[in-house]
Amino acid sequence: MSDTKACIVQRDRTVLLECGHPGFEEARGKLAHFAELVKSPSAFHTYRITPLSLWNAASLGWTAEEIVDALASIARWEVPSALIQDIRSLVGRYGKLRIEVGKAEAGKLRLTASDPQLLDEVLAIPAVQASGLRRAAPEQAELDAVRRGRIKQELTRLGYPVLDLAGYHEGQPLQLGWKAQGGSFALRDYQQAAADAFEGVAGSGGSGVLVLPCGAGKTVIGLGVLEKQQCECLILTSNATSVGQWIAELTDKTTLDPSQIGEYTGQKKEVRPVTVATYQILTHRRSKEDEFEHMRLFNERNWGLIIYDEVHLLPAPVFRATADIQATRRLGLTATLVREDGCEQDVFSLIGPKRYEMPWKELESMGWIAKVECTEVRVAMEPELREAYAYAEGKEKFRIAAENPGKLEVVRRLLAKHPEESVLIIGQYIDQLKQLSESLGIPLISGRMAHKERGRLYESFKRGEIRVLAVSKVANFAVDLPDASVAIEISGSFGSRQEEAQRLGRILRPKNGNNRAYFYALVSQESKEEDFAIRRQLFLVEQGYEYSVRYDSDPGLFRSGASHERASSHPAKDRPIPDLKEASSRP
Known part of the structure; x- marks a missing residue:
């Protein structure tokens, strides 16, 4: 003691x-x-x-x-x-229940328990009984291979994690290697360690999740796993922009011919040895009564590997499809395992357990990602807005605070503080972003913009032709803007921890010079936004980031070259973390 x-x-x-x-x-x-x-x-x-x-x-x-x-x-x-x-x-x-290859007829597996009593407990569960498990020995039960995923999912939910040692089919072979780029390409040490961890030992690898910060090169790690497996691969990711980035990396860094790489999105339906698709196209259907017709992509080719990029965003219908393909190797890539819907256990049981994690601050200390100074800026509301806020209810209350017009002047002053930096202004509400875009004379990228025009603006930003860019939530994920060094968040999705982490991730690419970046989260003072900001910041605080709290009335906040004051994450008060489900009903 x-x-x-x-x-x-x-x-x-x-x-x-x-x-x-x-x-x-x-x-x-x-x-x-x-x-x-x-x-x-x-x-x-x-x-x-x-x-x-x-x-x-x-x-x-x-x-x-x-x-x-x-x-x-x-x-x-x-x-x-x-x-x-x-x-x-x-x-x-963990490990007391194992799924292994059965010795009986094809299409059968066995569930092995560490002792007969444990198997008694499992077989007594009604949901397990309904799955068709049949006892074959004191410590073994037989199951149909097609129910492998469903049984793992159900047992994990009931508190019995299953170690899956049944192995994987090899898939259609595909020869590829690293493309020489002024010398042989090689993964960084931590990237190689992550790829090796996915492989596992003694049959334990081949499925699981690798957790690394934004900017750590998760795409390249995925390519490393693919290069090791030498098989046809289906890559699933969050949006069409990310599809383009995966295809660009495959073309740039591997020996695959462009004709071997397919895009499967709303614009194209190419099914090739390596196919990159979005979660949105897989879950698209004409009406609620129709089937998910594009789910057939899981069976279009003899895939040997499926990569789930941004696995924390995996939609429920894709979980259900994944439960049926447990014989295929599955790699999940993410910056955070946090899910706002509480389905982390489904990622664990159906994609696989965490195989590797690189702490954000550890990677920062190596110089592979930028050092970020995080500031929560509390913006006062004018009396008229305060009155409207007081009389509003539920989500409307939050939105009034989020769209506080006073944030525009704060953004102006922060831009003046960083006159030479490349700045992203990120928001949740299109009307708010449009007003800011028009007032500041800067371009706005939203989900309504054509992908070609988005790409043109992103490229102009990369080349330095555009210094400030306003973006909606389409930029939360998989947008490669390596020179962005300042992010100003003017509104967000209630208390989403994953969104806060992903938005900070937009500025984590290593920078020339002092390798430093700045993240400002603007919240209305004495409002529900403050409450939700506490929850939003949880994951980043856990990773070692600290938010200093400043007020828009503080002239020192906007002083060019002012030192960042080290402060605790929040003022000395212990308010409960708000429940997102109660967002519409709380006063």
């Missing part, structure tokens, strides 16, 4: 981390491996240890004793014995 350590570890699986403690950074680094940040007031950050956080840790090689030892090394007082038992029990479940 030591009252000098940074954490208070509690029986209910929560951990309180003292922010001002000298051991804060060390403790945060350890907690990130097996706990999730749920609150971040200035005095104590609150972490929660969950079954999924423990199973992901186990998939990365952590044992229960290593987790308990890590907690003990940062705990102010003794770790509660009941919590130690919980950790041992939950981590111990």
